[in-house]
Amino acid sequence: MIGGKLASYRLFAEEMTDVVARRLGNTTPSKTHVSPLPGGDETIDPLALTEGGRIDPMAAVRLEYRHGSRALRVMERIAKNPREARVVCECEPVLEAEVRYVVEHELASSVEDVSRRTRLGLGSCGGMRCAARCGAIIAQIKDRSPESGRRDALRFVEWTRKRRLAAVGPEQARQEALALAHLRAEIGDEPGEGEP
């Protein structure tokens, strides 16, 4: 079985598991279709997550969309440490607490991993405003050097840039050139080597 959409993966898995179970002589009925996915056990109101305006409503809606009821776990972090309410990626948007949550609990260990789980850096700016900070957060959690966090961020931005260059148009060309200039001013082409 190759490819598929997230919405149909479960169905594929259920049918395949039934085939395997029959082969093994297992006659217990499948429970897959009645077991909630992580975060799918209950419906929560995303606007209740805004904490009376402290969290941007759009950030709350996206958080609930991605994590379901597990958005509450992300919010618990913010209750414990209000600093984590800060926005890392403005475009999507993604909160610092969510970045830290996916690194600590969902096996994310690079900016690209965080991006796949949260859409960080996939908005209009292509990660130019958030990749460096995300890399720094991951490096801090994983006890890696800040420099390795910057290299990770640069790898991510190069990756998203390559994907966009194939279809670059007039306005995007300008945007890309700005991203290049910004990256150069912020972390340099080869972070670490430019350090005095």
Added chain:
Amino acid sequence: VKVVVVGAGAAGTAAAWAARRAGAEVAVVHDRAGASALASGAADWDRWQASTGQHALEADAVALASALGYSTDACLVCTASGVLRPAQGRDRAVLDLAPLAGRRIGVADLARDDWDAELIARALSSSAWARTTETRFAPRAVALSDVQHASSWDLAARFDDPGQREKLAAELVKGRGEVDAWLCGPWLGTAPAACEALSQRVELPLGEALSPPGGAAGARFESARDALLEHAGVETRRETVSEIVLGSGRIDVLFAGGDRWGADRVVLALGGVAAGGVRLDEARARFELSLGAPVTLQVDGLSTDAVSTLHGVDFAAHGAALLEQVGIATVGAAALGAPSVFVAGDVMADRPRTWLRALVTGLHAGRAAGR
């Protein structure tokens, strides 16, 4: 001689200033914010990673940079990602760390989305420079209200107001005796004098990290530029130029609104791709100047037709760097084939995107045009 300068970034401003000093009547027309208005506040001659030490600048460049709020002494500055880097000069509001080696530097800790004092201090502390010089960076809380969601530009503008600046000063004064200097984010005023006034009040060296595009450094450049051009007696106009037409002995500068100016010489200083002076023509899949002008565009020494393909400009072969390499082919400061049209700044072919070099090419173009 009447000289019209198109564009008012570092290059256009320098061209207008130099042409005026050469005795010409000068008018500047500009429209949107370009690379200088989006600049970081670091003044480089080459890309900073490729920099091979201090470039000796001519006296005019030093004087003009100074009038625009820039120091041209070698310095050590840092970015909002906590990266230290050398620069050939800086916006005076940017903190020079070189003289602070071995000291305690407080990183102002404000609850802001774009400024994480803890991570910045972590990155700066782990740099080779901080370790060998035993310079310490530590976050220090600065309690100010309503700062989280303000854009960095808005926050900078807030501290132009003496009353608001005093609130920040009162917080920073608390660091006396515990820190030897303050590193702040790029929000210490959009007025060139705000940061110095703050430093005098706090009685500690203080300054900013480098600005993101559209940050405070760009805002300060724009206000210094406007004052400089006015003082120099240069007429300025905010409008889009649609075409430069070479007549017999006279050049017509046509505005998008239908109006026109006559000129003896024109300086094109409208920036490269990032600034919008050069754009990608999607239909014909090649680069073109954002206004009609009798000039030839070049990439890597070839006319831009060479980088067109049926499927568009060949980024696969040139990479994203192509966006920086495209420019106008020149003979000295004049455009190839049009000796009364001069070119400066990013819009010259193969010029790296660096503030000081843009300034100097502007001086050269302005002098040549004003003669």
